Amino acid sequence: MTTTLGTASAAPGEFDTGRLEVGEARDGSPVGLPVAVINGARDGKTLYIQAASDGDELNGVGVVQQSIPQIDPSTLSGTILVVGIVNYHAFQVAQHRNPIDDTKMNRAYPGDRNGTSTERIAAATFEAATRADIILDLHQGSTSRMINEVRVRCGPRHRLHRECLELAKTFGCGYILDQKGPDGQLARAGPDEGIPTIDPELGGCVGWDDESIRLGVRGVFNVLHGYGFLDGDVDSEPQTRAGGFDQYGSPAGGLVDFQCDLGDRVSAGQTLFEVTDVFGQLKGRVTADNAGIFWRSRRLPQVASGEYVCSVGVNIDSV
Structure with a gap:
């Protein structure tokens, strides 16, 4: 069956890119997020990946840039939906928050179709994310210095905590923060919809960091192997949890x-x-x-x- 995301449309065994419209800029021109669909040749689960929810966190964009070209839809079971840049306005000016409404994107989920600029983007990407069985929301520790880690944000008492923790272990950065996050985070909203969701925080830097991107690409493929999207083994190691x-x-x-x-x-x-x-x-x-x-x-x-x-x-x- 053909799968679409915005203007991207791919039949089984195909890959396509396009734009997901989320509103208009100040000159009235349409604002569209870069999206991709990888539709596997065989049936399977759906994985949703997004990056640059915060506009100055670029390591996730590097992970998308390097991992997506390596995935052959003819060998894939299931579907991968990708939003390569979420916080469009902040990305354009290399800022953390959306400058249109001075709001942090990862506090706005599940969003509002008729709300502020940030809420509209959150609503559009949340609609895409909730089509999936697994959600990866790629972040970094802004421009500060931070170890590479994965965050489980649903809280230890959440009904999906075990599944989210297992997803974090499979991604495998070496460190996990297992702490309930603030309201409005995608890694909080996804589990509330019954979808295991993690928030890989891929280091912290100005621009991007090659080692953090390498670990992020490895994490994406660990998930693809561990959850049956691709044949192969998970590159696993013990995880230290805080x-x-x-x-x-x-x-x-x-x-x-x-x-x-x-x-x-x-x-x-x-x-x-x-x-x-x-x-x-x-x-x-x-x-x-x-x-x-x-x-x-x-x-x-x-x-x-x-x-x-x-x-x-x-x-x-x-x-």
Whole structure:
């Protein structure tokens, strides 16, 4: 059966690209998101993939760019629906939030067809996503520095938690954050519709990072192999899970000197960073409240008092 997404249309064994119209720009011209359909030669599940829900998070776009050309529809069982760039307006100006309404896309799901610009895009992409059996919402830690991880955002008490956690383990970045997310996230809204959904956070950088993209491409193919879309084995490894974050701000204004690297195990009381003035004089030192993993940090060294500096993943176990 022919499958369509926006103007993309593919019969079994075919691939096509097109646009999914989501509104109009300020000059009245139509705004369409780049979409693709890979329709397998054999019946099977449907996978939905989207990237750049936040306009400056480009590693997911790199994953789409590199993984989709490697998938041969003649060897595929099932269908893959792809939205390559979700936050169209933010992507055009390399910003995190949609500049039309100053809104973060990944707080707007399931969206509203008659709402703001962001809500309309969320509604259109959510309609596409809920046609699927599995949802991958590709993100990164904005332009800060962060380890490669996968987020399970439905919460441990959700009826689909086990399925979402298994999907995160199959994707396999090495680290999992298993913590209920804010309202409006696709990784919250998808499971509420009965669809296992994960939010791979592929590092954090300005532009994109080759290693994070490589891990993301491997994750996509792990899912394709693990869920029967393609023949082959999952490239699996043990996953380290965090149940939440301790976040740290600066006690003073100045320059940050980190005492830990991303992915380091830290113990309670261990120094995470120091703050000095421009002449190197110590102004403050921050230590870990709990044992965990040094997970995320700001990119620029200059900070004001109280400004965010870093996060430590806590409640660590292995899954």
